[in-house]
Amino acid sequence: MTNTFKKMALPVAIASALLMSGFTSATPVVEATSKVGQELQTSSAAQYQNIDLNARYKNDVLFEHESNLFWGKGDRIKVLSKTGETLAYTEESEHVHPTLTKHSRKMDQAVIQVDDNVYLAYGFGLDTPVMIEGDDGVIIVDPGESVQMAEAAKAQFRQITDKPVTAIIYSHNHIDHISGVRAWTTDEKVASGEVKIIAQEGLTEAVANWSSNLGTLFGHRTSYTGAKHVEEGEHGTVNDGLGPRFMQGDISFIEPNTLIEANGTLDITISGVRMQIVNVPSETKDEVVVYLPEQKILHAAEVLQGENFPNLHTIRGTKFRDPSMWFKGIDVMRQFDTEVMINSHGRPVEGKEAVADVLTAYRDAIQYTHDQTIRHMNKGLTPDELVEVVKLPKHLAEHPWLGEHYGTVAHAVRQIYVGYNGFFEADPWQLEPMAYEQRAKAFVEIMGGRDNIIDTAKAAMKAENYTFAAEILSYPITVNKDDMEARLLKAQAYKAWSADQVNINWRNWALNAAAELEGTRDFSNMISFASVDVLTALPSKQIFDMMTSTLIAENTLDVNTALTYNFSDTNESFTIEVRNGIAQLHETALEGADVQINTSRQVLNQILMAGPNAQQVIGTNMQSGAFKFSNGDIKGFGLFMSYFDKSMSPEEIMLIVR
Numbered sequence: 001m002t003n004t005f006k007k008m009a010l011p012v013a014i015a016s017a018l019l020m021s022g023f024t025s026a027t028p029v030v031e032a033t034s035k036v037g038q039e040l041q042t043s044s045a046a047q048y049q050n051i052d053l054n055a056r057y058k059n060d061v062l063f064e065h066e067s068n069l070f071w072g073k074g075d076r077i078k079v080l081s082k083t084g085e086t087l088a089y090t091e092e093s094e095h096v097h098p099t100l101t102k103h104s105r106k107m108d109q110a111v112i113q114v115d116d117n118v119y120l121a122y123g124f125g126l127d128t129p130v131m132i133e134g135d136d137g138v139i140i141v142d143p144g145e146s147v148q149m150a151e152a153a154k155a156q157f158r159q160i161t162d163k164p165v166t167a168i169i170y171s172h173n174h175i176d177h178i179s180g181v182r183a184w185t186t187d188e189k190v191a192s193g194e195v196k197i198i199a200q201e202g203l204t205e206a207v208a209n210w211s212s213n214l215g216t217l218f219g220h221r222t223s224y225t226g227a228k229h230v231e232e233g234e235h236g237t238v239n240d241g242l243g244p245r246f247m248q249g250d251i252s253f254i255e256p257n258t259l260i261e262a263n264g265t266l267d268i269t270i271s272g273v274r275m276q277i278v279n280v281p282s283e284t285k286d287e288v289v290v291y292l293p294e295q296k297i298l299h300a301a302e303v304l305q306g307e308n309f310p311n312l313h314t315i316r317g318t319k320f321r322d323p324s325m326w327f328k329g330i331d332v333m334r335q336f337d338t339e340v341m342i343n344s345h346g347r348p349v350e351g352k353e354a355v356a357d358v359l360t361a362y363r364d365a366i367q368y369t370h371d372q373t374i375r376h377m378n379k380g381l382t383p384d385e386l387v388e389v390v391k392l393p394k395h396l397a398e399h400p401w402l403g404e405h406y407g408t409v410a411h412a413v414r415q416i417y418v419g420y421n422g423f424f425e426a427d428p429w430q431l432e433p434m435a436y437e438q439r440a441k442a443f444v445e446i447m448g449g450r451d452n453i454i455d456t457a458k459a460a461m462k463a464e465n466y467t468f469a470a471e472i473l474s475y476p477i478t479v480n481k482d483d484m485e486a487r488l489l490k491a492q493a494y495k496a497w498s499a500d501q502v503n504i505n506w507r508n509w510a511l512n513a514a515a516e517l518e519g520t521r522d523f524s525n526m527i528s529f530a531s532v533d534v535l536t537a538l539p540s541k542q543i544f545d546m547m548t549s550t551l552i553a554e555n556t557l558d559v560n561t562a563l564t565y566n567f568s569d570t571n572e573s574f575t576i577e578v579r580n581g582i583a584q585l586h587e588t589a590l591e592g593a594d595v596q597i598n599t600s601r602q603v604l605n606q607i608l609m610a611g612p613n614a615q616q617v618i619g620t621n622m623q624s625g626a627f628k629f630s631n632g633d634i635k636g637f638g639l640f641m642s643y644f645d646k647s648m649s650p651e652e653i654m655l656i657v658r
Contacts, residue, residue, distance in 0.1 A: 063354045069110055069122065071358075072350025076115055076340055081156070083109040086123065087244035093234035099502040100238050103405050106307070106347060107244040111156050114340050114348065115295055117273075119160060121153035125247035126240050127176040127344055129153040130299060132292070134271025137166030141290055141299055142344050143180040146249025150180025167270045169277065170199040170256065171301035171344055172287040173206035175529060182252035182533070190254050196270065199256035200279045200286035207253060208542040210529050216647040218317060219529040224655065225316040227508035229521040236511055241406035241504040242306050242345035251531035255539070260288060282329035283310070283321060289333060296339040298355075303329055304362055306346025308406035309392075312366065313415030315505055320419035323370035323412070330363035346401075361399045365392060369409055373416040382425045383414040404503050440478035450476045450486070457489055466497035477517075481657050490656075491517035513656045526650060536605040540567065543604070544574045545585050550644045553581040562593040563640045566630075569600040578643055595632035595640055603627055 088104035109123035117133040144150035227237040290299040460469040473490040491514035498510040573589035621627035
């Protein structure tokens with residue numbers, strides 16, 4: 001009996017133990033397990049937070065302030081000033097789900113004050129820059145998503161104090177949390193230590209990944225997520241879920257000079273303000289929260305993604321976000337004695353009970369989604385089946401901080417499956433399906449031909465089955481990408497579907513997809529992750545490391561060559577070795593490299609900033625001797641660089657018409 005029990009899968013073993021502990025055979029195992037689990041959770045949570053569990057998920061009316069700009073009575077939080085403007089769309093429209101316009105009405109531009117020294121520039125963009133005023137300076141948490149957006153927030157803060165910036169804290173690596181940094185400080189002040197830039201140690205590497213490695217694709221897909229190729233308002237984006245609107249502008253970056261170790265804590269006093277800065281892996285591994293112990297104020301960063309069910313997976317594309325890591329990160333935050341919680345996105349929360357309510361509901365929703373997905377995966381369910389059974393229970397689904405405006409349970413469930421199990425759903429045809437376009441032709445044929453698909457799609461749309469119509473229209477479009485009747489019909493389906501969506505990402509993606517199908521995409525407002533300022537701020541190793549994934553492998557299968565850069569100002573050397581379709585980076589100068597260049601990192605930055613004029617900049621520096629060859633020549637350099645690919649322009653990348 002003992003040996004058999006040890007060999008059982010853990011869930012089976014637990015169920016068996018429960019049955020042997022007194023449950024009758026008439027008691028369903030799932031019900032029994034649920035009852036015991038609820039008792040254990042209730043006991044644990046009661047000790048953990050010491051709050052009234054019966055009042056855990058109160059109606060938001062009990063916490064909602066009359067200003068509509070924060071939760072709480074207003075004992076320690078107040079609206080200091082309002083501009084009278086909002087960047088979100090707040091009007092009623094048949095093209096916008098009313099839940100989304102209600103969400104928009106929480107986003108008025110305002111400066112919100114906590115106690116006498118903490119200020120939030122709320123509603124000025126997607127992110128909320130925070131200023132903490134100290135004795136002889138100010139600390140900025142999250143400088144904003146662009147230099148221009150940060151300047152707008154700075155203008156509000158400068159009406160309060162003219163004390164210099166002594167520290168900037170990057171809560172994590174995402175573009176909206178770092179890119180306004182040059183509105184607040186300079187390279188010189190950071191290099192001298194006059195201004196500290198504090199971040200987790202993995203932040204710079206993560207910035208390198210989105211800024212250049214996959215910057216083209218991420219920027220393009222983020223533009224779809226933000227509906228940046230269509231007009232704003234009722235026919236486009238109404239808000240960005242996390243905030244009213246991502247405010248484009250100059251993307252800047254200055255590398256941190258004060259680092260926090262993975263899973264580490266930095267206890268530090270800056271300008272007389274004592275802070276505990278803690279790495280809380282969650283949405284990103286480099287996420288840090290800031291706790292002010294003397295005031296019992298917690299800056300929750302983006303561990304909470306505002307008043308939205310979190311993007312456990314983002315449809316714009318990202319690495320796997322581990323939900324178990326995320327809800328355990330919130331448990332770290334629940335250990336703080338917090339009386340006021342502020343966030344990078346969403347409104348601040350005042351009062352221990354309200355803070356505990358939000359944190360507990362948020363982490364429970366993530367764990368519920370994760371655990372129930374795992375549970376049903378172990379029953380053999382695939383993603384299409386999982387989304388039908390994994391639903392939040394009523395007390396979580398109706399919690400005011402868990403509206404599915406930004407993330408959804410449905411797309412989280414699919415990513416949890418792939419994150420743990422990979423793409424393969426166990427049916428071998430998936431391993432070698434028919435070629436993409438050939439498959440589309442076969443489907444068109446077996447569905448009765450192109451005209452029959454058009455008629456079926458029209459009938460589906462009349463029955464309001466919009467996504468089915470869009471799905472079957474994909475096949476004739478793949479066969480003939482110039483089939484405008486099919487394209488316009490699919491666009492019509494997406495527009496109709498978008499009007500019913502409470503999730504801003506689903507809505508926005510559908511509207512941008514419709515614009516691509518119609519051929520009406522407007523690229524003047526698109527989001528670009530490519531930034532020369534970011535590239536020139538990155539360590540040299542990461543600049544060269546990003547080159548390796550751009551090698552045109554098929555052109556170099558018989559090539560064996562190497563190029564070395566020697567930088568005199570940083571005393572660094574890097575060699576890229578091209579070897580039979582592989583580009584390997586060496587952090588040394590390889591002896592005998594075919595092309596060896598003696599220059600400086602400063603000159604490399606000039607080349608990066610020159611863009612299409614890079615050749616002229618190289619020529620000028622060759623004449624001055626600042627870029628010279630100790631082996632090889634400019635012809636060999638040009639040949640070497642020809643082995644590397646250039647990204648397609650966003651206009652060339654088609655995500656829907658393909």
